[in-house]
Amino acid sequence: MTDTPTGVVEDTTLQPRSFVLASRASQLAQIQTNIVHDALRKAFPSLSFGTSFMKTEGDKNLSQALYLLGGKALWTKELEIALKEKTVDMLVHSLKDVPTVLPDGCEIGAILEREDPVDSLIVKKGLPYKNLDELPDGSVVGTSSIRRVAQLRRSFPKLQFMDVRGNLNTRLSKLDAPDGPFTALILAKAGLVRLGMGDRITTDLGAPVLYHAVSQGALTVEIRSDDAKARELCRALTHTETQLKCLAERALLRRLEGGCSVPVGVDTELTDVERSTDGLQGGLLRITGCVTAIDGSLHVQHTLTEQVHTTEQAEQVGVKLAVTLIEQGAGKILEDINVDREKRAKEVNS
Numbered sequence: 001m002t003d004t005p006t007g008v009v010e011d012t013t014l015q016p017r018s019f020v021l022a023s024r025a026s027q028l029a030q031i032q033t034n035i036v037h038d039a040l041r042k043a044f045p046s047l048s049f050g051t052s053f054m055k056t057e058g059d060k061n062l063s064q065a066l067y068l069l070g071g072k073a074l075w076t077k078e079l080e081i082a083l084k085e086k087t088v089d090m091l092v093h094s095l096k097d098v099p100t101v102l103p104d105g106c107e108i109g110a111i112l113e114r115e116d117p118v119d120s121l122i123v124k125k126g127l128p129y130k131n132l133d134e135l136p137d138g139s140v141v142g143t144s145s146i147r148r149v150a151q152l153r154r155s156f157p158k159l160q161f162m163d164v165r166g167n168l169n170t171r172l173s174k175l176d177a178p179d180g181p182f183t184a185l186i187l188a189k190a191g192l193v194r195l196g197m198g199d200r201i202t203t204d205l206g207a208p209v210l211y212h213a214v215s216q217g218a219l220t221v222e223i224r225s226d227d228a229k230a231r232e233l234c235r236a237l238t239h240t241e242t243q244l245k246c247l248a249e250r251a252l253l254r255r256l257e258g259g260c261s262v263p264v265g266v267d268t269e270l271t272d273v274e275r276s277t278d279g280l281q282g283g284l285l286r287i288t289g290c291v292t293a294i295d296g297s298l299h300v301q302h303t304l305t306e307q308v309h310t311t312e313q314a315e316q317v318g319v320k321l322a323v324t325l326i327e328q329g330a331g332k333i334l335e336d337i338n339v340d341r342e343k344r345a346k347e348v349n350s
């Protein structure tokens with residue numbers, strides 16, 4: 001690798017080869033893939049890149065509650081098959097949709113700079129409410145995330161929460177339908193902003209009102225573990241600060257979960273950042289994690305602050321936080337959810 005005076009990173013060892021970036025076919029996924037495509041073309045102007053978009057199982061099954069569908073691999077499995085078969089070379093995902101354990105032969109190549117990771121409240125068009133506490137008792141808030149429902153039930157016991165599925169445009173038209181049930185939706189800010197719909201946001205719901213999902217707001221590129229060239233290209237895309245925060249969050253979730261969507265929230269900061277000519281050398285990682293019972297009756301929360309220099313150290317902080325949360329009762333909350341999930345899945349399938 002040599003750095004040219006213009007800052008363009010060229011790798012002269014690369015064979016002429018075209019790299020195909022792939023993702024789901026939703027509008028958001030396509031926009032996200034184009035963000036990565038543009039970044040790669042800018043960093044490697046002499047290489048050739050293409051894109052490919054696929055419908056996944058998760059896009060097709062819009063009726064069943066998300067957390068009953070058997071885990072997040074739903075969004076990534078078919079894409080990973082194409083990756084392994086070398087039909088495509090790089091998968092672009094929202095990192096929060098990527099399971100914490102990747103299949104053999106696949107790995108995270110890059111984690112890009114995070115958008116604002118918070119969730120946002122979107123109030124139905126024409127209604128005057130500016131915040132959750134202004135919503136009348138009994139108002140129906142749409143979200144398909146048990147993390148959001150569990151946390152918000154604690155502070156807003158008089159609101160009702162209802163599943164809402166489909167891509168962002170579909171969800172917003174369900175919200176605005178004159179005879180529809182919803183007063184408001186809660187969505188990740190990053191997705192709305194990337195879609196150019198940030199003007200629909202009524203207000204942001206950050207910590208301590210609502211702790212966001214692990215890795216929310218960050219894009220990732222998944223590659224084949226044996227593809228050294230793709231790994232080399234990915235290095236130019238990684239934002240180290242985001243990577244340290246998100247890997248700590250993912251290590252926390254990996255230690256806590258059995259694989260399915262769980263009511264785990266986080267809020268992470270990296271301060272006192274140390275830089276050298278090689279880039280970021282570390283900083284002070286402050287990570288808060290919480291686990292909440294679905295009915296809001298229990299909530300376990302803890303914060304760790306530690307100096308980190310490497311991704312391994314960041315992951316160790318995430319694991320340590322998970323262990324502390326489990327000691328404080330998070331294990332029991334997650335166990336109860338798994339029992340309930342199995343029971344409900346049996347009911348749905350019978």
Ligand SMILES: NCc1[nH]cc(CCC(=O)O)c1CC(=O)O
Nearest residue numbers: 094096187188190191216217218
């Ligand atoms: N659960 C689906 C999902 N996966 C990624 C995003 C967009 C935000 C991101 O990139 O983290 C969303 C939408 C949402 O949760 O509102």
